[in-house]
Amino acid sequence: MGSKLSVKKAVFPVAGLGTRFLPATKAIPKEMLPVVDKPLIQYAVEEALSAGIEEIIFVTGRKKEALEDHFDRSCELEHTLMARNKDTLLRELDSLVPESGTIIYTRQGEPLGLGHAIWCSRHAVGDEPFAILLADDLVKTDQPVLGKMLAKFEEVQSSIVAVEEIDPVQTDKYGILDVENTGTDLLRIKGMVEKPSPDQAPSNLAIIGRYILTPEIYTQLSRKERGAGGEIQITDAMARLLQEQPIYGYRFKGRRFDCGSKAGFQMANLAYALDRPEIKKDLLPFIAEYLQQSKPGS
Ligand code: UTP
Numbered sequence: 001m002g003s004k005l006s007v008k009k010a011v012f013p014v015a016g017l018g019t020r021f022l023p024a025t026k027a028i029p030k031e032m033l034p035v036v037d038k039p040l041i042q043y044a045v046e047e048a049l050s051a052g053i054e055e056i057i058f059v060t061g062r063k064k065e066a067l068e069d070h071f072d073r074s075c076e077l078e079h080t081l082m083a084r085n086k087d088t089l090l091r092e093l094d095s096l097v098p099e100s101g102t103i104i105y106t107r108q109g110e111p112l113g114l115g116h117a118i119w120c121s122r123h124a125v126g127d128e129p130f131a132i133l134l135a136d137d138l139v140k141t142d143q144p145v146l147g148k149m150l151a152k153f154e155e156v157q158s159s160i161v162a163v164e165e166i167d168p169v170q171t172d173k174y175g176i177l178d179v180e181n182t183g184t185d186l187l188r189i190k191g192m193v194e195k196p197s198p199d200q201a202p203s204n205l206a207i208i209g210r211y212i213l214t215p216e217i218y219t220q221l222s223r224k225e226r227g228a229g230g231e232i233q234i235t236d237a238m239a240r241l242l243q244e245q246p247i248y249g250y251r252f253k254g255r256r257f258d259c260g261s262k263a264g265f266q267m268a269n270l271a272y273a274l275d276r277p278e279i280k281k282d283l284l285p286f287i288a289e290y291l292q293q294s295k296p297g298s
Contacts, residue, residue, distance in 0.1 A: 005157060007150055007212055008055055009124070010048040010131040013117035014041060015061030015108040020260060028066045031135040033265065036272045036279070039070060040259055042096060044135040049098070051147035053131060056103045057124045059117045068105065073097055112224075113231025119221035127215050129153070132234075134209025138268050141254025145210050149250050152186060153212050156248055159241065162210035163187065163249035164256055171198050174206035175235035177249050187249035189242060194235035195228040205249060207235065208256055217241055 018030030025033075031041040045056060060067060074093070081090045108120045118132060131146055139145050149160050163177060178191035191202065211234070220237035227233035238247060257271070258264035273279045 004154065005129050007129050007131055007153060008053065009057060009128065010053040010055070010133055010146075011057045011059060011118060011121045011125065012041065012044060012048075012133055012135065013059045013108075013114055014064075014067060014135065015059050015111055015117050015120075016114075017061075017111055018260075020262065021265075027063060029060075029063050030260070032066050032070065033259070035138060035259065035265075035268045036276065040135040040138060041067065042070070043138055044133040045071070045098075046096075047144045047146050048131065048133055050144055051131075051150050053146075054102060055124075056098060057121050057130075058103065058105050059108050059120050060105055061108050061111055064105065064107075071097060071103060113227075113229075113233055115221050115227075115232040115234040115237050116224065118234055119218060119224070119232070122218045122221075125215065125218075129159075129212060129214050132209075132211040132213065136258065136260035137209030138257045138259050139208075139210075139252065139254045140257070140268075140271060141252070143253060145208075145250075145252045145254065148252060149210060149212055152248070152250055156186070156246075158245060159214050159217070159238070159247040160186075160212045160250050161189075161238070161247065162208040162252050163205045164208050164252070166204050166206040168201070168204040169198050171196050171201035171204060171206070175233075175238075176201045176203060177205040177207065178202035179205060179249060185251045187251065189247045189249050191242065192235050192239050194233045207249075208252070210252075213238070214241075214245065216244065 014029050014031045016030065018025035021030050021033065032039045048056065058067065078090065104124045106120055106124055108117045133146060145162055149162065152160055166174060172195045175192055175194050176196050177189050180188040180190050193202065217237055220240045224232055225236060227236040241247065257268035259268050273283055
């Protein structure tokens, strides 16, 4: 067996239209919406960097400026914070700017689907395994999911996707797996299907927005076949890749928030806000009082 491959590059597809969040997403990407005081994309980038990722590849669409500016220096802001002795904030802002030359932006001309967005990263990634993070899947955990998946990748040297058991009536919102084994955290996948109706779904194990894929996925994506919703789906390309090489599902620990949905996004804000003592002290009494007041008859 050849030498072990490691994963140094992560792709962040951020070119979706974010229609569920209109009008908020008319002029800014959905991934720039904040959970408490950090944009979704920053949580994802921090997760990748903490896992040892060295190169960040954004697949953007229109409205990319806010994203680019977020991960760049802001001299004017830095001067003002310095003049006001806001050292902690200054350090925080400084730490979110990755080293020059480690971010690549490529563009998806048209939002033809997640699979197509990933295909757009092919030249930036080249011939090596890479990670994909969807910022709207936010996982609250002490053990960042991508870091755990990269450790598994070191062992199996095969593609891995994050999976979670979902409510069986929701299978038509996810890529759903058919697996050989259950009961461990690493599942050998037999098949997968995008957005099956609950009566057609092989299980209730759903693919969540963290992937480690081998570069052979690009060959599959280059077929540009349209799938569910008329979009080019990554799940369909992975299902074909599965005919050639193993793919594993990784059951992660932690609470996932679907920040692509309005309810999930609000839940994430609440959970992350309650983690912050300075916010919690005002928020908890407010929630209790508000719920009391909105009880029917009161
Ligand atoms: P979603 O399926 O949540 O789609 O994309 P969306 O278009 O962003 O949002 P809605 O459904 O209209 O509200 C999952 C991820 O894939 C990216 C999105 O930016 C998001 O991070 N994506 C999706 C692309 O980059 N390009 C696409 O063509 C589709």
